[in-house]
Amino acid sequence: MAHEPVKFxxxxxxxxxxxxxxxxxxxxxxxxSTAGFRVVVLEQGPYVTxxxxxxxxxxxMRQRAITNDYKRQPNTFRATEKEKAxxxxxxxxxxxxxxxxxxxxxxxxxxxxxDFNERSRWGSIAGSEFADWPITYAELEPYYTKTEWxxxxxxxxxxxxxxxxxSKPYPLPPLPIKSSxxxxxxxxxxxxxxxxxxxxxxxxxxxxxxxxxxxxxxxxYFGCEAKAKSSTLAxxxxxxxxxxxxEIRADSYVRKIEVNKAGLVTGVTYLxxxxxxxxxxxxxxxxxxxxxETPRLLLLSQSPQFRHGLANSSGKVGKYLMFNxxxxxxxxxxxxxxxxxxxxxxxxxHDFYDSDPKRGFYGGGGIDMRxxxxxxxxxxxxxxxxxxxxxxxxxxxxxxxxxxxxxxxGHTTSLPVEANSVSLDPRVKDAWGLPVVRITxxxxxxxxxxxQFFQARCKELIDAAGPRKLWTREVRNQSFGYHLLGTxxxxxxxxxxxxxxxHRAHDVSNLFICDGSSFVTSGRGQPTCTIxxxxxxxxxxxxxxxxxxDIKSGI
Amino acid sequence: xxxxxxxxxxxFLIRSCASLGSAWIATHLADxxxxxxxxxxxxxxxxxxxxxxxxSEQAAETEAIAAQIIPTDDTPGAREARVIYFIDKAxxxxxxxxxxxxxxxxxxxxxxxxxRFGKTKRFSELGSEQQTEVLKEIEKSPFFxxxxxxxxxxxxxxxxxxxxxxxxxxxxxGFQDDFHFKSPFGFYDAEYKS
Numbered sequence: 001m002a003h004e005p006v007k008f009x010x011x012x013x014x015x016x017x018x019x020x021x022x023x024x025x026x027x028x029x030x031x032x033s034t035a036g037f038r039v040v041v042l043e044q045g046p047y048v049t050x051x052x053x054x055x056x057x058x059x060x061m062r063q064r065a066i067t068n069d070y071k072r073q074p075n076t077f078r079a080t081e082k083e084k085a086x087x088x089x090x091x092x093x094x095x096x097x098x099x100x101x102x103x104x105x106x107x108x109x110x111x112x113x114x115d116f117n118e119r120s121r122w123g124s125i126a127g128s129e130f131a132d133w134p135i136t137y138a139e140l141e142p143y144y145t146k147t148e149w150x151x152x153x154x155x156x157x158x159x160x161x162x163x164x165x166x167s168k169p170y171p172l173p174p175l176p177i178k179s180s181x182x183x184x185x186x187x188x189x190x191x192x193x194x195x196x197x198x199x200x201x202x203x204x205x206x207x208x209x210x211x212x213x214x215x216x217x218x219x220x221y222f223g224c225e226a227k228a229k230s231s232t233l234a235x236x237x238x239x240x241x242x243x244x245x246x247e248i249r250a251d252s253y254v255r256k257i258e259v260n261k262a263g264l265v266t267g268v269t270y271l272x273x274x275x276x277x278x279x280x281x282x283x284x285x286x287x288x289x290x291x292x293e294t295p296r297l298l299l300l301s302q303s304p305q306f307r308h309g310l311a312n313s314s315g316k317v318g319k320y321l322m323f324n325x326x327x328x329x330x331x332x333x334x335x336x337x338x339x340x341x342x343x344x345x346x347x348x349x350h351d352f353y354d355s356d357p358k359r360g361f362y363g364g365g366g367i368d369m370r371x372x373x374x375x376x377x378x379x380x381x382x383x384x385x386x387x388x389x390x391x392x393x394x395x396x397x398x399x400x401x402x403x404x405x406x407x408x409x410g411h412t413t414s415l416p417v418e419a420n421s422v423s424l425d426p427r428v429k430d431a432w433g434l435p436v437v438r439i440t441x442x443x444x445x446x447x448x449x450x451x452q453f454f455q456a457r458c459k460e461l462i463d464a465a466g467p468r469k470l471w472t473r474e475v476r477n478q479s480f481g482y483h484l485l486g487t488x489x490x491x492x493x494x495x496x497x498x499x500x501x502x503h504r505a506h507d508v509s510n511l512f513i514c515d516g517s518s519f520v521t522s523g524r525g526q527p528t529c530t531i532x533x534x535x536x537x538x539x540x541x542x543x544x545x546x547x548x549x550d551i552k553s554g555i
Numbered sequence: 556x557x558x559x560x561x562x563x564x565x566x567f568l569i570r571s572c573a574s575l576g577s578a579w580i581a582t583h584l585a586d587x588x589x590x591x592x593x594x595x596x597x598x599x600x601x602x603x604x605x606x607x608x609x610x611s612e613q614a615a616e617t618e619a620i621a622a623q624i625i626p627t628d629d630t631p632g633a634r635e636a637r638v639i640y641f642i643d644k645a646x647x648x649x650x651x652x653x654x655x656x657x658x659x660x661x662x663x664x665x666x667x668x669x670x671r672f673g674k675t676k677r678f679s680e681l682g683s684e685q686q687t688e689v690l691k692e693i694e695k696s697p698f699f700x701x702x703x704x705x706x707x708x709x710x711x712x713x714x715x716x717x718x719x720x721x722x723x724x725x726x727x728x729g730f731q732d733d734f735h736f737k738s739p740f741g742f743y744d745a746e747y748k749s
Contacts (some may be wrong), residue, residue, distance in 0.1 A: 004573055055732050058712040105623065179741035186743075215736040224736070275655070335742030340739050375711035375730050380704065388626040390694070390703060395727070402728035403741070 003247065005241040011105065014038050015546070017282035019254050019266055019297065022516045023528055024097020024535035025288035026232025027147070030239050031539030032247035032286075037546065040247050040280055041240075042270055044293075045095035045499050047250035055542040057374045060222050066554045067095045067103065068525065072431035075292075075480055079417055079442045088427060090439040091481050093290045097250055098233025100290070100526065101201075105344045106218040106229055108122030108201040109151050109366065109526040110144045110533075113137040114163045114354055121138035122355055127360055128415035128444055131322060133520045134492045134501035135537075136343060137164055143533040143540075151230040151532065152207040155199030162194070162350040169189060174346070175204045175213060179337035180369035180406045187408075187464035188349055201230040201528070202343050210234060215342035218410075220372050252278075255434055257294070257301040257310055257511070264554030265511045271432055283553035285509040288535070291321065291484025291516035292437050295422045297528055298488070298513075300434060304532060311488070311505035311513070316498050320416035320489055322479035322522035325365070325451040327410035329458035330384065331467030336403035339371030352457060354526055355413075363450025365412030365524045371405060378402055384471040405466075410454030411525020414485075415444040422487050451475045457509050483527050488517035502541040503534070510551050514538040595597060607647035608654070612677075614639055616661050619679035620699075621706040623686050631723045633706050641709030641744030642702075660698030667692070 009012060018025045018034050028301065033039045045067075045203050045525035054060065068075075068091065076085035094100035114121065116133040125131060145168045147153075174197030177185075181195070188195040213228040227234045239343040251273040258266045258279070267281035272543040278362050287294050295318035301310040309317050329383035349367040356364075373382045383401055388394045425438035443451070452475050462470050491497025494506035499518060518526055522531060545551050621633040621642070624654050633639075646654050668678040668689055678686060691700045709718030710724065713732075719725065725732065739745035 033593060055734075056713050058708060058716060176738035176740075177744050177747055182743040182747040185747075185749075213733055215738070215740070216734045217736065303686070307640035333743070336729065337727070338741035342738070374726060375728055376708055378728070379707045379711050379724075392626050392628055395628070399630075399727055399729070402730060491711040513607050 006244050006246070008038065008040060008247050012038065013039050014282040016040075016286055017042060017280055018285050018286045018288060018292070019230070019236060019268065019347070020099060020289040020515065021097045021248055021250075022094055022288060022290060022515070023101045023208040023232060023531045024465055026098065026101070026235075026237045026240070027532055027535035027541050028286055028514065029246050029248070029311040030236035030243075031239045031508060031536065032543065033243040035543045036245065037543075038245050039240070040249055040282065042254050042268065042280065043097050043248065043250045044253040045097065045250065047180055047248065048223070049096045050223065050225050051180040053225045054219050055216070055222070057376050065162070067092050067100075069095065073436065074428060074430065075437040075439060076425045076428055077439045077441070079229060079440070079477060079479070080442055084461060085425060085438045085440070088479075089293050090441070090479060091437065091484060093292060096233075097237060097248055098231045101231035102229075102233050103221050104528060105372070106201040107210050107347070107368070107526045108148075108155070108199045108529045109136065109524070110164060110166075110199075111140075111161070111523045111530050112353060112524065115521060116140075116162060116524045118355070122362060125415060125444075125446060128417050128518045129496075130415060131489075131491065131496075131520050134379075134490055139412055139531075140533050140537060141165070143536040144529065146536045149199060149530040151232075151235050152203045152210065152535070153199055153201050156197045156202040159196035160194060160278045160348070160350050162353050163417040170185075170199065170278055172204045172207060174198070175200055175202060175343050175386050176215075176346070178342055180338065180371060183337070183406060183465040184349065184369040184408070184461065186466070187461040190464040191201055191460060193349050193351040193461075195349050198345040198348045198473065199529075200343055200345065202494040203228050203230060213343065217341045218286045219343050221454050231310060238285070243378055254289070254297060254430065255300060255432065257287070257297065258300075259303055259305055259310065259508070260554045261305070262554065263305045263508060263554060267506055268555040275432065281555055283555060284512065284542075284546070284551050286512045286514065287399065288513075292422050292439075293515060294515055294517045295487040296424065296437050306507070311507045313507045314495055314498060316489060318421045318487050318498065319418050320486040321420045321422055321439070321481070321486040322414035322416060322519065322535060323377065323441065323478050324485070324522050324525045324527070325363075325410075325412035325443065325447050325454070325478070326525075327412065327451045327454035327458055327475060328407050329462045329472045330405060331462035331465065331468065332384075332409045332469040333406065333465075333467050337371070337406055338403050339406060340374070340403075344370045346371050349461070353529070354456070361449040361453075362415070362446045363413045363453070365410050365454050366526070367408055367410050367454065367461060369406050369408050371407065371463075373402075373405075375402070383475060384469065386471075406462075408449065408458035410451070410452050410458050412447070412450045413524060414447050414522040416486050416489070416521065417442075419443050437462045439481070441478065441481070448475065448477070474504075483516065483522070483525070485527055487520050488513050489520050490518045491520065502545070504536040504545075512538065512542055559708055575746070595721045606643045609639075609643050609646070613658070615679045616644065616664065616677065617642060620664075620690065620702050621687065621709070623683075623690055624703055624706045625710055630727060633710055635720065636710050636718055636723040637720040638709035639705050641716050642705045642714065644717045645705060645708070650705070656666065656698065656701060660696075660701065663698070664689070
């Protein structure tokens with residue numbers, strides 16, 4: 001029987017408002033509603049589903065376009081605080097029910113033990129606020145397992161000699177190897193490295209009522225029509241609705257979190273699609289709007305009690321933004337790889353995951369082989385940099401390269417630098433008249449060295465795989481972030497962090513914050529698995545506190 | 556200066572880099588769905604396709620440039636892929652902001668062609684080598700970048716937008732748009748042994 005999702009009226013007492021129906025918000029919505037709480041999830045984007053998704057590069061191209069809409073929600077960018085920020089796309093995030101998990105590539109790496117205590121192991125690093133997390137890998141491990149099993153992740157336990165300990169294997173076997181994966185293995189073997197089957201949040205076999213991946217190839221930037229990508233849209237959000245206690249309210253753009261005189265949260269003010277303003281009260285608020293919009297909303301929520309923004313007595317809201325670093329080397333091979341088919345990545349290499357003092361700088365990461373170029377984007381800029389851009393030679397190169405190109409891609413650490421931040425732009429407003437996100441970002445010198453190191457490893461890997469042609473692009477300071485991490489960092493000390501180890505805001509006892517903003521360090525480039533493990537863990541603690549009467553309502 | 560103006564005016568003309576196409580699409584996205592509808596209606600109307608924005612002369616000039624960007628040789632090019640219909644529909648709908656730059660660019664191209672090769676010659680009437688010569692002079696210009704981007708979009712976007720006729724663009728690349736592929740996908744995974 002079809003289930004009609006609940007719609008709460010203004011008179012209903014709501015236990016929790018969750019802001020953002022993405023990677024974290026979707027999970028927390030299901031967990032809280034399953035535990036018997038009434039939940040309203042406010043999502044600024046639309047409620048689009050599998051029936052709406054299409055293979056249409058122009059419309060969905062690099063789904064960044066139907067994510068945050070630069071026309072209505074521009075952002076500004078500057079490398080350092082001395083510069084005046086310019087309007088230019090600098091961030092991407094999912095803007096629909098399911099958030100970034102709808103269009104992400106679905107790489108699903110756990111963090112390793114080192115990611116949580118690297119400050120203690122390595123020491124301090126000048127020009128950064130490198131710190132340990134207030135939790136350990138061991139504390140998060142059960143939630144890594146939970147997220148893999150609840151959402152559906154394909155992979156092979158024990159295949160990587162560098163993997164952290166796990167309490168359970170992956171629920172699904174790895175997806176089939178692609179030519180990129182076969183070449184990664186070939187290169188890795190020659191170099192004495194270890195290529196292992198990529199952990200992917202895409203199901204290789206039917207799982208919990210969803211059918212297996214059909215290998216259509218439209219993963220990154222696209223929504224999965226087959227429901228094989230384990231987005232929160234395809235999984236926990238529908239389950240949350242089935243409880244009858246969770247309303248997903250799409251097209252609802254929160255502009256302020258409201259507080260009472262005692263400094264407790266009372267609910268949120270949001271705008272619907274027509275621009276009409278509404279108030280939604282709740283006993284507590286869980287903010288999961290991503291590493292850019294979460295700090296922005298806190299900074300927008302100024303009040304006499306919180307003059308510098310909500311939950312910002314530390315002054316750390318918006319600080320320590322981390323994008324992760326990227327490096328790449330590309331190869332043209334003799335035979336067709338046809339990388340446009342199937343999922344993006346089938347083999348990963350973690351031989352350089354840990355930092356190594358012998359390198360002379362801090363940093364580590366992982367390497368994979370992928371192509372991820374749809375026809376238009378490939379023709380616009382996918383050929384080697386020395387290629388002609390039009391004419392017969394250009395055409396011949398398009399024909400030769402499209403099926404035969406692959407990139408070895410490094411995903412690396414970013415240090416938490418205080419100046420790298422999300423703040424409110426003092427001049428530019430969005431379509432609703434609210435100050436837009438201003439990004440200030442310059443890679444730390446160690447991060448640049450790490451990217452260069454990884455570019456050299458990527459080059460070795462392609463070379464060892466035996467290409468016909470090999471090329472790289474210059475490693476440059478990044479000015480665009482796919483991963484938005486660290487901007488409301490977690491910690492035990494209220495003077496240096498925004499939330500405690502249970503994701504409760506230090507300053508506001510009925511406000512919880514859980515998304516990429518909670519990260520203390522960046523990990524090695526694939527944050528979604530950890531965001532979602534944190535969300536399951538935060539849910540358990542929020543439920544525990546609520547059931548014990550430890551969350552005082554502001555209403 | 557008001558930064559908001561920067562956004563509304565941000566179009567092809569501001570930058571010429573490889574990422575330009577995607578940024579441009581991002582700013583035009585709301586209108587793209589409309590254009591798709593529009594192209595779809597045109598496709599099913601069975602009547603002969605008329606230009607909605609271009610005059611027939613403008614269309615001929617534009618098509619001549621597109622045919623130099625992706626020429627016809629042993630395989631079909633931009634001309635056979637009917638890229639011109641894509642560009643026309645784009646300028647009639649979601650790329651309307653770019654009309655002035657497009658029209659102005661065509662005028663300047665004509666002037667340049669006449670100056671170089673005689674008063675009677677339009678760009679489209681020049682020989683292929685002469686056309687190449689003219690385009691080489693302007694290949695770093697925002698106008699050329701605009702036509703290049705539009706040509707590529709018309710060549711490789713879904714056929715329902717009016718270009719990529721008979722999937723000519725996709726066939727050129729070796730791309731297939733299917734909902735189901737089976738392993739092995741390529742040469743190296745087919746020969747792979749763990």
